[in-house]
Amino acid sequence: MLVIRPIRASDFDALMLCAEESGHGFTSLPVDADLLQGRINNSLESFAKHVTSPGMEGYLMVAEDTETGEVAGTTGIEAAIGLDNPFYSYHLTKVVHSSRKLNVHNIVEVLTFGNNYTGATEICTLFLRPEFRGGLNGKLLSKCRFLMLAEFPERFADVVFAEMRGVSDDDGNSPFWQWLKDNFFSIDFTLADYLTGIGAKGFIADLMPKLPIYVSLLSEEARAVIGQVHPKTRPALRLLEKEGFSCRGYVDIFDAGPTVECLRHNIESVRHSFNATASVREHSSAQHYLISNTDFAGFRATAAKAALDPETNHVVIAPEVAEALQVKDGDRLRLIAMEE
Structure with a gap:
């Protein structure tokens, strides 16, 4: 892991x-x-x-x-x-060089330094x-x-x-x-x-x-x-x-x-990530999530299987995942659902 x-x-x-x-x-x-x-x-x-x-x-x-x-x-x-x-x-943009009198109309690309x-x-x-x-x-x-x-x-x-x-x-x-x-x-x-x-x-x-x-x-x-x-x-x-x-x-x-x-x-x-409360125990879910703790100085994130209960907003994670994230039961997590 x-x-x-x-x-x-x-x-x-x-x-x-x-x-x-x-x-x-x-x-x-x-x-x-x-x-x-x-x-x-x-x-x-x-x-x-x-x-x-x-x-x-x-x-x-x-x-x-x-x-x-x-x-x-x-x-x-x-x-x-x-x-x-x-x-x-460099910013790639277009400028127009044109002369109605000569019936010339050219669109050219330029790179502008900034x-x-x-x-x-x-x-x-x-x-x-x-x-x-x-x-x-x-x-x-x-x-x-x-x-x-x-x-x-x-x-x-x-x-x-x-x-x-x-x-x-x-x-x-x-x-x-x-x-x-x-x-x-x-x-x-x-x-x-x-x-x-x-x-x-x-x-x-x-x-x-x-x-x-x-x-x-x-x-x-x-x-x-x-x-x-x-x-x-x-x-x-x-x-x-x-x-x-x-x-x-x-x-x-x-x-x-x-x-x-x-x-x-x-x-x-960012839009689809969400917070949930950790429940640490073994589970059989096959759904992968990207999971992080919510401690900035001690930030941890990993990809692991988890079981989400939408009604209680609890997420079950295995003990080894909790150890990797340095979290325990009741701690707040942030998650994103992942696909293989």
Whole structure:
């Protein structure tokens, strides 16, 4: 059984392993000891902090195998992005060039540089190690964040978004970045991605073109990947789309991967999650639920079978599930019904 819990100081080596296995383009998990230690420290402070409105808190969690104690993956939430370091994106829009006199009417696409997601909540750092992929593990790692958003709304913004990894090859080369590099930068995509991951973003403001870029001027290879996701990211994108997330034309400034967003109260798992009282005993129900406790500092979530009694609003969970969630009879739970 996997259980989601807040990261601990002792999880550093496991987080570094996730960073090494995640590959190129995973900006929020760079292979940098100081940065990863900083993220752990910030998460420890954030989980312990009393919060009434979203700020610079970052909540980093891991999935732990309850049988072996091994860390299977990681997932996170940034409460309000761009308050300490600027968050950049491109917005893909259309402009019209027309002349009635010449009977010419052209609609062209442009990429506009900006900081429009400042203050929004970002769901990020989702990585499940290959040997743990399968069953409900991927859904647990993603959807556990929505249980947290539903139970503790005061900690998060109204707009929730996720950056999806864009197209790059096995060596980390991005067709979109190649065009930017040839015209405005002189560094490789992997270095630019790494510098962004460690917070060294000054080069972006210094070198990135500030005026809108006409998409028609880009190379054919760069145009083809705008708004496209890396093959390994497609399952994560499909899951978010089922939750109600959609792209409103914002893409990453390096690999042009899409940014998807949804209003917090419109996220399917937030809308359909519910509270119930725990009854701890053996049962024979076959219905799967994603279940969390309601203790923020000691947050726990897992995927397990449970038996719900709608009339009494009690849910029967097995003793091993109660142990994983650190709850007892009479404690309050939050649940989402799940399908295999």
